[in-house]
Amino acid sequence: MKFRKRKKNERGVALMLVLSAITVITVAGIEFAYNTNVNYHLARNHLDRLKASYLAKSAFHFGLLELKYDRVFRQIVEQQNLGSLLGASAQLPLCKQFPLSTGLLRAVFLGGGGLGEGADTEDATASAEEPSLETGGEDFPKVTSLSDEQSAADFLSFEGDFDIDCADESNKLNLNVFAKLKASAGSSSSLGTSQGISEYDLHKQILTSFLQKPEYELLFEDSEIPPVEIVRNIADWTDENRDINEYGGSTGGAESSLYERNSRKYKVKNTSFTTIDEVYQVEGVNEKWFEPLKSNFTIYGDGKINICSVDEGLVQGIIKTFVETTPGVPPVRLADEEVMTRLVSSIQDACSAGSAGDALVAEVTDAFWGALSVDQEVAGNVDAESAKAKESFKNLITATGRYYTLISTGQVADVIVRVKAVVDVKESSPDKWPLLYWKVY
Structure with a gap:
């Protein structure tokens, strides 16, 4: 009887040890999986933020390029006296007339609409099937040639999107x-x-x-x-x-x-x-x-x-x-x-x-x-007094922008990075444009 009782006790202890071991291993496994998942998402978000920051910086350099050609555009308008043909639009900088957005480019050339990775697939399909009012019921890709679509596809063959917005500081009150x-x-x-x-x-x-x-x-x-x-x-x-x-x-x-x-x-x-x-x-x-x-x-x-x-x-x-x-x-x-x-x-x-x-x-x-x-x-x-007053008004206003604020945005998945910069475009070459302000956020 004593032998059987001892054997039952040993079996109970063994069972407890096995259950305890299973519990510890399970908890350790869950903790390991959780930590691994957290570290993966942190690393992924860090990678997406790095990509988004470079996209934002790319947009900034595209903004500089637009400002460079804006100077050329204004010189041509003034030299060729084309202002009367362009009207009020001649006063807008090119970065306002032609805002650069890869999302817009995807919509026009590829029909993608600049959707992020987290976008709803059903919404994307529905958007693609809806006719465009501006094209008389035709989809966006149909208004572009195959060569244009291929060139756009080659240019847009990267993950994420970016866009650039500009503001002429001479439109504001100077403190x-x-x-x-x-x-x-x-x-x-x-x-x-x-x-x-x-x-x-x-x-x-x-x-x-x-x-x-x-x-x-x-x-x-x-x-x-x-x-x-x-x-x-x-x-x-x-x-x-x-x-x-x-x-x-x-x-x-x-x-x-x-x-x-x-x-x-x-x-x-x-x-x-x-x-x-x-x-x-x-x-x-x-x-x-x-x-x-x-x-x-x-x-x-x-x-x-x-x-x-x-x-x-x-x-x-x-x-x-x-x-x-x-x-x-x-x-x-x-x-x-x-x-x-x-x-x-x-x-x-x-x-x-x-x-x-x-x-x-x-x-x-x-x-x-x-x-x-x-x-x-x-x-x-x-x-003489009226002439002086007239000259006074003339010296109060300007028609030339020299300082521009560029706000560029880069997005990869759900991560968005913005860069705000202010540049002085007095010189003819962008290489000589001083950067007056720079903030990444």
């Missing part, structure tokens, strides 16, 4: 313009405003007029600092002196007093902004109003505004500020909607005429001045 100006009343300037408002105050007025647009009123409803003081603080942050500069050249004490009362004290820079996000350090600038309007501001350029590329609201603000603050301008009723429409239309029509470069600036100025003087005898007889 660094105050660093180059003197904050004194009646200071002489390239705008010829020595007998009236200074160029420093003129740019403050334009920026204030933009922020005070009725559609932006809700953005400042909780702000303790009104737009006019915010603009003053932005100008004081970048100008060379250390005083709070009011309109007309008067001062209101040391500008450092605005920042010493904060728990986190820092000095006023008194020079140009290095990045656009640095503006958040200025007293009165907060995320609620600045972030939605951020795309309207720049820190690059000389402060001249590309009048043919900005929106109508900003054109109206520039007209209003210029007419109200510049001596020698013929009196007009800006409150009259018909008058303002006439002035804006004169600029838009001149921009659509198709000139380029300095010729376009001169044409826009003449058209605007003609619209101002339509009810005045000075339309054909401009005195």
